[in-house]
Amino acid sequence: MAQAEMIVEQDYPWVWASHNKFKLLSGNEIPAIGLGTWKAGDAAGDVVFNAIVQDGYRHVDTAQQYAVQEEVGYGLRAAMDAGIERRDIFVTSKLWCTDMSPERVRPAFNRTLNELQLDYLDLYMIHWPFRLRDGASRPPKPGDVLDVDMKAVWKEMEKLVADKVVREIGICNFTVKKLESLLSYATIMPSVCQVEMHPGWRNDKILNTCRKYNIHVTAYSPLGSQGSQTRDLINDETVKMVAKRVSKTPGQVLIKWALQRGTSTIPKSTNPERIKENIEVFGWDLPELEFNALSSLPDQRRELDGAELFVCPEEPYKSVEELWDYE
Ligand code: NDP
Ligand code: 1BO
Numbered sequence: 001m002a003q004a005e006m007i008v009e010q011d012y013p014w015v016w017a018s019h020n021k022f023k024l025l026s027g028n029e030i031p032a033i034g035l036g037t038w039k040a041g042d043a044a045g046d047v048v049f050n051a052i053v054q055d056g057y058r059h060v061d062t063a064q065q066y067a068v069q070e071e072v073g074y075g076l077r078a079a080m081d082a083g084i085e086r087r088d089i090f091v092t093s094k095l096w097c098t099d100m101s102p103e104r105v106r107p108a109f110n111r112t113l114n115e116l117q118l119d120y121l122d123l124y125m126i127h128w129p130f131r132l133r134d135g136a137s138r139p140p141k142p143g144d145v146l147d148v149d150m151k152a153v154w155k156e157m158e159k160l161v162a163d164k165v166v167r168e169i170g171i172c173n174f175t176v177k178k179l180e181s182l183l184s185y186a187t188i189m190p191s192v193c194q195v196e197m198h199p200g201w202r203n204d205k206i207l208n209t210c211r212k213y214n215i216h217v218t219a220y221s222p223l224g225s226q227g228s229q230t231r232d233l234i235n236d237e238t239v240k241m242v243a244k245r246v247s248k249t250p251g252q253v254l255i256k257w258a259l260q261r262g263t264s265t266i267p268k269s270t271n272p273e274r275i276k277e278n279i280e281v282f283g284w285d286l287p288e289l290e291f292n293a294l295s296s297l298p299d300q301r302r303e304l305d306g307a308e309l310f311v312c313p314e315e316p317y318k319s320v321e322e323l324w325d326y327e
Helices: 041-053 071-083 103-114 150-162 176-185 202-213 237-246 251-260 273-280 289-295
Strands: 021-023 029-031 060-061 090-095 121-127 166-170 190-197 216-220
Touching: 029 090, 041 060, 041 071, 041 273, 060 071, 071 103, 090 103, 090 166, 103 121, 103 150, 103 202, 121 150, 121 190, 150 166, 150 176, 176 202, 202 216, 237 251, 251 273, 251 289
Parallel strands: 060 090, 090 121, 121 166, 166 190, 190 216
Antiparallel strands: 021 029
């Protein structure tokens, strides 16, 4: 199914259902559904190609840290060779934490462009607002999590826009406090904020703050991430009940919930049926009752809390709560 050309007004959540693009601060558009590529592995090239050419995806989310950019680049190149225009595909990548110092931004970005075989990115994001030492352990040891000069890093991100190698810059995993600090010195606003968001973690504080500043939100892990350690939202009783009532799959109602909140979303799959299923979410709505049922799941908690990456009992972030500014 090809994504058509509709833009949404971010006013009334459940009238957004049939739309498939969102307008960014810059006036550019972001397709509502993107293909996530974390843990896509060696399959990523074929998966990206098929998702674009067969299933109509026009948005691909990747990152240096996912170690799949060469495969993703192969898939993008093959899709373009098959006749899809570069300007019709929205490609996102992210600056990893070991490159969170100003002199490393441009080289890291160039490496990403090279791996993806592209000459510009639609969106380049700060992956996490923390800096790691090369070779940092998981969980980190003392000295692995370093101070970050966010102002200097953001300035380098802004230069990428000025040099026209990136159309949009954005942030991931920021708290309200970190976002408002960045806004105090940014000369180019982040146009997208990507955070974990699903009915098990509504993440309303950052969503409402982004709405206040007209920053578009992309919901990551819309299916709850589905790892062995994560919550199984696909088999949640409320999700299954809503899916049955609207005659859709649990995956589709979770994705639709994200769209009806005015967020784009980037479900990951390497399975051809599920990739197709995950974009068949237009032309129908979650009624208000079902939308509200999904919005009322108890036991709200993050699945990706960053503990493994950044929390060290000694320093500088001693707990998950500290990492997330106690918000
Ligand atoms: P998702 O919530 O997208 O869940 C992916 C899991 O769900 C996979 O196991 C997949 O398996 C399975 N799945 C996919 N579709 C369906 C379906 N319709 N029904 C049942 N199961 C399904 O998790 P992710 O954490 O991967 O998040 C999505 C993307 O968001 C990432 O791939 C990445 O691009 C981005 N992300 C960004 C982060 C950041 O820090 N900025 C952090 C985390 C994610 P299968 O492949 O077998 O279908
Ligand atoms: C290492 C976790 C990052 C997922 O985007």
